[in-house]
Amino acid sequence: MLSQAVQDYLKAIYKLQGNKPVSTTELAKELNVSGASVTGMLKRLSTMGLVSYNSYHGAKLTPAGEKVALETIRFHRLLELYLKEKLNYPLDKVHEEACRLEHFISEEFIERVNQILGDPKFDPHGHPIPTKEGKIESFDELPLSEAEIGKNYTISHLDDDNPELLGYLESLGILPDTKIELIEKSPFYGPISLKLLKSQKIHTIGYEVAKRIFLRNTN
Template identity: 40%
Template sequence: MKTSPPSSSIEDYVKVIYSFTEWQDKPITSTQLAQRLGVANSSVSEMVRKLKDQGLVDHKPYSAVTLTGDGVRLALSMVRRHRLIETFLVQELGYRWDEVHDEAELLEHAVSDTFIERMAAKLGNPVRDPHGDPIPAADGSVLMPPAHRMSELDDGHTGRITRISDENPELLRYLAAEQIDLDAEVEVRGRKPFGGPLVVRIGGRGGAREVDLADEVAAALWVHSDAAHAGCSMAGR
């Protein structure tokens, strides 16, 4: 008997669980899952039980929620859909990078696999979305760049901005207004006294300028070090 496809709610849950752990090792808790999805804790508890019954997550009471192999595969397919749609909206339809998330949330559940693969081909099979997040390949492999949060870097560290968190659309609009974008050259100059902002030099020779970045902004920027090697490919994590 043919099994029915997962519901949009299940797809959203596994995608959020994956995205939370994509750039860090710490797993997500039920409370954090509720906050990210904007639902009640009781709703999360019920859905996590359902996900566990379907073999998509591992979870014990009062512990974090982690994806199984099947859960990761489903999450990667949804992440691929979401990020390809975001890329298409920016490159082909002229959306701003702060506008695409909600649109992609709606469209990712509605389009077919054929549509997604033809979109990928049309875009030239991109490996990252407009915010620098890696786009999983059709086979589930992911090219993760070796990058670190700007807020965690030592003074004098140089590199390029390789990822910008898309959690806060207002922050994206602020960065656009300040002309801080992907692939910009950066050098961490140090903090101003008494818990002041992080001072960062942006841009290369001839166009470099110093900017003060609040903690929330610095934590949303990820830097690929000049000394780092190329990212490694991972299948299914």
């Protein structure tokens, strides 16, 4: 089994890389470590064949590295759902607990968790769960901060790395799979009002919060 640090680096590169390689600075910020230790680790990952790394361009996952990253993400997201659904964890606690557990469980353990949960497609934050074969669904999303007034949307996912924020959103009923209408948007990055279509409740939230809520068009 690969070390916890290796798994965390691969996961972080997967999260940050779009079509372009990830810089040492971006990774250092994401993992909260020094630039020097990032460089050392990237060299190690490159000799392991998990990352292609060049000090000018940055790091990119190789197919082998992507496979490990997606497996770790599968473990993480299934654990989060298990904690929420079967152990009654509140939404704001599942990410941290899953971050710890994901490094210590076996494939057999996670497949049993998957079976008990009925082969789910999404974690409790609305992120897609990679399949056992390492396939992950992608769909078009936009942050609430860029949504249009008067249009209906479905919340697709919430950023999972801020427990206080998640607890707050959960208390308002702003959760994945909820249908909303955008009511009002103040200019200059001001507050945004949305209506929960089911309860007809209206909530006003800050622009910075809206950037962490992701939507898809309701069809």
